[in-house]
Amino acid sequence: MQYQGVLKKMKTENLDEIQYYLDMKTDFLNMNQLLNKEISISFIKYECLNCHLEKTVYRQGFCKSCFFDIPQAADWIMKPELSKAHLDIEERDLAYEKSVQLRPHIVYLANSSNVKVGVTRKGQVPTRWIDQGAHEAIEIVETPNRYLAGITEVALKEFVADKTNWRKMLKNDIEEVSLIEWREKLKEFIPEEAKAYFIENNSETHLNFPVKKYPKKPKSLNLIKTPKYTGKLVGIKGQYLIFDDETVFNVRSNEGLVVSIEV
Structure with missing residues (x-):
């Protein structure tokens, strides 16, 4: 076929x-x-x-021309902390930017090769974790917009990675860690603006790859x-x-x- x-x-x-x-x-x-x-x-x-x-x-x-023109490829996609729709400021297309940035977002910890912090729209859980090859993940903060999630990620990546080591992930070379313990450890480093959105007492999600x-x-x-x-x-x-x-x-x-x- x-x-x-x-x-x-x-x-x-x-x-x-x-x-x-x-x-x-x-x-x-x-x-x-x-x-x-x-x-x-x-x-x-x-x-x-x-x-x-x-x-x-x-x-x-x-x-190349689309990449530098369309809102789906703007800088805030890869760097959520650059989001400005909550300020009513347009980067490429304000209507599109509001439709994505002004939704609930999740800051999470995932273990795909080592502990990493990341951001995704709430509706992308657990898809985002699957795409990263994470065996386990946990939501730690749920914010009302992308900007607050972005500045939280920036603060937390001072203490944990924000990238997956793709070779380790594919070799299944994974550090055994407790994401719940990491969540508690990182709680104090969440920015003041996002502290109210911290998620307590939730459990890890485990994923099984074929x-x-x-x-x-x-x-x-x-x-x-x-x-x-x-x-x-x-x-x-x-x-x-x-x-x-x-x-x-x-x-x-x-x-x-x-x-x-x-x-």
Whole structure:
């Protein structure tokens, strides 16, 4: 069977074992069903996720002109502390910015390779944790807007990481820690403006990824340099496909590539 479409991050469903789905325009692939099967991935062309033109992807699945123009790629996406919609200040499109920034946001701790702090919209829990390959996570602050979550993250990353070590995450090399203990330890460092939004007495969420075999030395597949790759799929974690020969492919970082997948 052959499928073709533009890559977008895999959709997920948090069941006993996380289910992964790849939307290939005309087909919706349950990637879990491809585990232990040989698949081929071939690069065909680029397609910007915004303008849908065949233009080289610059970042986040967008061509360069879209990346510097659309609100979905503005600086506050990656740096929530730069949000200004709560002040009625526009960066690129105030209506869009209000629709995203003025919603409840969660500051969380996650353990995917080590303890890290992060921010996500409340509606993105637990999707955000799954995308990061976190085995466990806990919500620590729920704010009414993105800005307050952002300044809380900035304050807390003085004491914990704010990035995932993707190699450790894929090797399943995880530090055993208590996120509840970390939550209590970090409580005093929450900014005054956000202290009232601290969440007490909640428990950790545990996540189970469909991985048959973890790589010891993961090597990343670059589809532009290697336009066709064939391998046996042995796991899915975060947004990575893991193959038997220790090749790993990050679907999310390849958004905007039109590919064919042959099973």
